[in-house]
Amino acid sequence: MKRQQIERWSPLLLLLAIVVVWEVICSGFGVSEFIFPSPSRIWAQTLEHSGTIAGHAWRTFWVTMVGFGIAIVVGVLLGFLIGSSRLAYAAVYPLMTAFNALPKAAFVPILVVWFGIGIGPAILTAFLISFFPIMVNIATGLATLEPELEDVLRVLGAKRWDVLIKVGLPRSLPYFYGSLKVAITLAFVGTTVSEMTAANEGIGYLLISAGSSMQMGLAFSGLLVVGAMAMAMYELFSFVEKHTTAWAHRGSQNA
Amino acid sequence: MSTDSQAPFVHFDDVWLAYNDELLAKNVFAVENINLKVQQGEFIAIVGPSGCGKSTFMKLTTGLKKPSMGRIHVDGQPVTGPLKISGMAFQAPSLLPWRTTLDNVLLPLEIVEPYRQQFKDRRKEFEDRAKKLLTTVGLGGMENKFPWELSGGMQQRASICRALIHEPKMLLLDEPFGALDAFTREELWCTLRDLWQEQRFNVILVTHDLRESVFLADTVYVMSKSPGRFVVRREIDLPRPRDLETTYTPEFTNIVHELRGHIGAMRKSGAVINQ
Numbered sequence: 001m002k003r004q005q006i007e008r009w010s011p012l013l014l015l016l017a018i019v020v021v022w023e024v025i026c027s028g029f030g031v032s033e034f035i036f037p038s039p040s041r042i043w044a045q046t047l048e049h050s051g052t053i054a055g056h057a058w059r060t061f062w063v064t065m066v067g068f069g070i071a072i073v074v075g076v077l078l079g080f081l082i083g084s085s086r087l088a089y090a091a092v093y094p095l096m097t098a099f100n101a102l103p104k105a106a107f108v109p110i111l112v113v114w115f116g117i118g119i120g121p122a123i124l125t126a127f128l129i130s131f132f133p134i135m136v137n138i139a140t141g142l143a144t145l146e147p148e149l150e151d152v153l154r155v156l157g158a159k160r161w162d163v164l165i166k167v168g169l170p171r172s173l174p175y176f177y178g179s180l181k182v183a184i185t186l187a188f189v190g191t192t193v194s195e196m197t198a199a200n201e202g203i204g205y206l207l208i209s210a211g212s213s214m215q216m217g218l219a220f221s222g223l224l225v226v227g228a229m230a231m232a233m234y235e236l237f238s239f240v241e242k243h244t245t246a247w248a249h250r251g252s253q254n255a
Numbered sequence: 256m257s258t259d260s261q262a263p264f265v266h267f268d269d270v271w272l273a274y275n276d277e278l279l280a281k282n283v284f285a286v287e288n289i290n291l292k293v294q295q296g297e298f299i300a301i302v303g304p305s306g307c308g309k310s311t312f313m314k315l316t317t318g319l320k321k322p323s324m325g326r327i328h329v330d331g332q333p334v335t336g337p338l339k340i341s342g343m344a345f346q347a348p349s350l351l352p353w354r355t356t357l358d359n360v361l362l363p364l365e366i367v368e369p370y371r372q373q374f375k376d377r378r379k380e381f382e383d384r385a386k387k388l389l390t391t392v393g394l395g396g397m398e399n400k401f402p403w404e405l406s407g408g409m410q411q412r413a414s415i416c417r418a419l420i421h422e423p424k425m426l427l428l429d430e431p432f433g434a435l436d437a438f439t440r441e442e443l444w445c446t447l448r449d450l451w452q453e454q455r456f457n458v459i460l461v462t463h464d465l466r467e468s469v470f471l472a473d474t475v476y477v478m479s480k481s482p483g484r485f486v487v488r489r490e491i492d493l494p495r496p497r498d499l500e501t502t503y504t505p506e507f508t509n510i511v512h513e514l515r516g517h518i519g520a521m522r523k524s525g526a527v528i529n530q
Contacts, residue, residue: 148347152418156339157366173353247401
């Protein structure tokens with residue numbers, strides 16, 4: 001196999017190796033299924049409960065997407081604001097940093113009081129946890145404009161708005177797509193965490209109920225499904241990024 | 256041109272600039288006592304050590320900065336804000352990587368009036384104009400390449416085209432060839448010379464390459480560092496058109512040597528002050 005091919009398949013090969021080692025350890029040492037189920041056992045449970053899992057997974061998926069959608073809108077708007085105005089940057093950024101340091105799981109009880117058990121807290125947790133990277137990246141893209149380029153345009157009579165639209169926004173697109181990849185995985189974390197305490201549906205709920213009834217295989221299936229969904233969305237945004245902002249990734253194309 | 260030919264195109268009348276009020280109160284000026292008269296179509300070069308305020312001078316000329324004291328007139332009008340009749344190019348080509356070379360060159364037309372309003376309707380015509388300009392600087396056929404597919408010299412050519420596409424009356428160049436190798440630099444000297452000879456816009460070239468300034472300019476100003484002021488004005492009376500052979504003649508070398516002497520003397524006295 002060529003080097004390039006190996007590189008391409010390396011994630012799958014590594015996954016395969018982990019599964020094999022895991023299986024060997026579990027069956028070799030006779031580890032109890034209630035402590036640490038083997039991959040084959042997890043797979044069997046996944047198939048057995050596939051209908052239930054699919055239902056919960058779909059719920060988690062669309063709830064995450066709604067929260068993520070709100071995060072994109074709010075993140076882009078806030079990022080645009082603080083990236084284009086020094087005053088807004090000075091005012092908003094420290095508060096935002098403090099806010100980002102708070103564990104978002106801690107918001108769930110408050111959100112439950114406001115919105116009750118169900119989709120409300122899950123959507124909002126997904127949103128709260130994922131808008132920050134989007135905002136920061138848009139703001140960075142706008143704030144790091146080359147001063148020479150700005151002079152070239154300002155001499156022509158360009159208004160701030162022209163500079164933002166013609167240069168700032170296109171320039172921050174690669175940052176934006178980069179942040180989407182990070183944010184989508186965070187959004188899944190937010191939804192799952194929220195569902196664990198504040199929902200009767202979704203993968204988070206499934207994890208808790210499987211754990212409390214000692215169905216360890218099912219609990220692991222839940223984890224597997226969240227991981228798979230997050231990875232699929234990550235790859236999707238990665239694909240979009242490569243095909244819309246190729247100019248920012250020319251280094252990797254030559255490699 | 257309605258202005259009579261004797262009136263200077265660029266006129267600096269005892270211009271001083273401090274970067275902010277605090278520095279102004281302390282009497283610390285980035286440039287001071289600048290007096291300058293540039294005729295219509297004149298090519299001037301400003302040379303001096305790094306950090307002597309050459310770029311500040313450029314910003315004053317284009318109206319990006321306002322003087323703390325003194326008056327600046329360009330084309331008979333007092334300079335009060337960004338001057339749309341000028342085009343700028345810098346040491347870094349700063350082309351936009353998501354636009355093709357052609358679209359990069361067209362960028363000023365999307366911004367500056369009156370082209371801005373007409374841009375959609377006259378796009379074809381503008382594109383032809385940009386292509387023609389690119390061909391004159393030797394970039395014919397490169398229109399659809401992205402900047403990162405071009406060499407450093409080609410990028411700088413495109414950058415100069417961008418500065419000229421809206422047919423400015425004044426071209427401001429801030430060390431435009433500083434990052435290029437010696438051969439490419441000399442090629443671009445000739446490109447700029449030909450463009451200027453053909454269109455006769457005003458050029459203000461900031462550089463620290465003395466040969467470059469003597470080869471291209473009608474008048475060379477030597478600027479001193481802190482305080483940033485003009486200390487020498489030297490008219491270059493070498494016959495035009497000049498070609499690269501000129502740079503090997505004794506007359507040329509003598510002028511370069513003379514200018515070098517001024518800068519050397521400045522550096523020495525500067526060193527004494529710093530001790």
